[in-house]
Amino acid sequence: MTTDPWGRVDDDGTVYVRTSEGERVVGSWQAGAPEEALTFFRKKYDALVTQVELLEKRLRSTDLSASAAMTAIDKLRGSVREANAVGDLDSLSERLDALTARAEERKVEQKQAQDQARDQARDIKERIVAEAERVADETTHWKSGGERMTQLIEEWKKAPRADRPTEQGLWKRLSAARNSFSKRRKAYFANLDQQREEVRVVKEGLVSEAESMSHSTDWGPTARAYRDLMQRWKASGRADRASEDKLWARFKAAQDTFFDARNAVFAERDAELRVNAEAKEKILEEAEAEIPRISDPRRARTRLREFQEAWEEAGQLPRDVRDQLEGAFRKLEDGVRKEEQAEWERTSPEARARAQDTVDQLSSAIAGLEAELDKARAKGDERKAKKHEEALEARRSWLAEAQKALEEMS
Structure with a gap:
């Protein structure tokens, strides 16, 4: 009989393995020496060891699920229990027990990870739904709002899944938000179409008015009427783009017809008035050279009247130089007016x-301060004396200026 620490081969070729439960037959060997039989059945044991080691490694270094690990362990346990092999089968069972404990731990860990993942998925999808509801309830920027709603739907699809009841409840809210947004947008554009139609009708009327006046030769009132029409056009809002462009083209064409005709008439009139401009330029040149040199305001006023009469007689000015020449002549008139006002203020009783009252008040104040200064010096009060001296210096300066102004009025 040939033996091994974990098994033996009987004289009749029967092979046994030793376990904690006793010996059991694992096979029969009739083809060779007993040592060859033990070697053969040890290799079967080694194969089981390899499978256990591989499972240990997978459980230790991969994300093998707990359920898959338990299935593999149970299968291996059955293989070890019924193994036709010679080796330390009890140690393999113990290692499988340890693997079972680790698989149970992994089961708990995976359950916690799944719960955490579901919580995170719920948080993500609740955020998506909350934003969708905000877009549905608040936004009036329909293009960007629609784009954002589409993005939120895509984010939902890519997000991890929560538990089924949560998924169903949140999807129901998301669908309701999308439908609410679509209804609000549809209602807005339906109302906008109605408003644009109303604007189109109003602008049709404005265009008709503009076209009816396009050949008017009542230049002033018609120009004002066109300005009023333009204000009404701007205030009326916008029609749909196609109608807006067509109506504006008609409106502008009517305006251009009128203003082109008016400009042509005014250009012809301005050409006729060019001689008046030359005359007034000469009058202005003479007035600017002479009037500022007259020191007596009365004489300046008399001479200005002569220039004003000549200015009126010269007639109307062309539009392109009217403001410039009229402005320069008004500047001369203003200068004479200011000199007259200054002369009146200087000589008025x-x-x-x-001015006399100011001189008298300052003189009286100076006399009082001089008396106070004498008293302070007599008492030896230098501080008060210095204060009175400073006050006297200021008031004497004011008195000199007041006396000079009074002399100029005399």
Whole structure:
């Protein structure tokens, strides 16, 4: 009989394996020496060891699921229990027990990870739904809102799944938000179409008015009427793009017809008035050279009247130089007016009386301060004396200016 720590071969060729439960037959060997039989059945044991080691490695270094691991362990346990092999089968069972405990731990870990993943998925999808509901309830930027709603649907599809009841409830809210947004957008554009139709009718009327006046020769009132039509056009809003473009083309064509005709008439009139401009340029040149040199405001006023009479007699000015020449002549008139006002203020009795009153008040104040200064010096009060001296210096300066102004009025 040939033996091994974990088995033996009987004289009749029967092979046994030793376990904690006792010996059991694992096979029969009739083809060779008993040592060859033990070697053959040890290799079967080694194959089982390899399978156990591989499963240990997978459970340790991969994300093998707990359920798959348990299935593999159970299968291997059956193989070990019924193994026709010679080796330490008890140690393999113990290693499988350890693997079972680790698989159970992994089952708990995976359950926790699944719960956490579902919670995260729920949070992600609740955020998506909340934003979709905000877009549905608040936005009036329909293009960007529609694009964002589409993006949210795509984000939902790519997001991980939560538990089934949560998924169903959140999807129901998301669908309701999308439908609500679509209804609001549809209602808005339906109302907008109605508004644009109303605007189109209004602008049709404005165009008709503009076209009816396009050949008017009542230049002033018609120009004002066109300005009023333009204000009404801007205030009326916008019609649909096609109608807006066509109506504006008609409106502008009517305006252009009128204003082109008016400009042609005014251009012809301006050409006729060019001689008046030359005359007024000469009058202005003479007035600008002479009037500023006259020191007496009365004489300046008299001479200005002569220039004003000549200015009126010269007639109307062309539009292109009207503002420039009229402005320059008004500047001369304003200068004479200011000189007259200054002369009146300088020589008026009221102004002289006010100037005299100022001189008298300052003189009286100076006399009082001089008396106070003498008293302070007599008492040796240097601080008060210095204060009175400073006040006197200021008031004497004011008195000199007031006396000069009074002299100029005399």
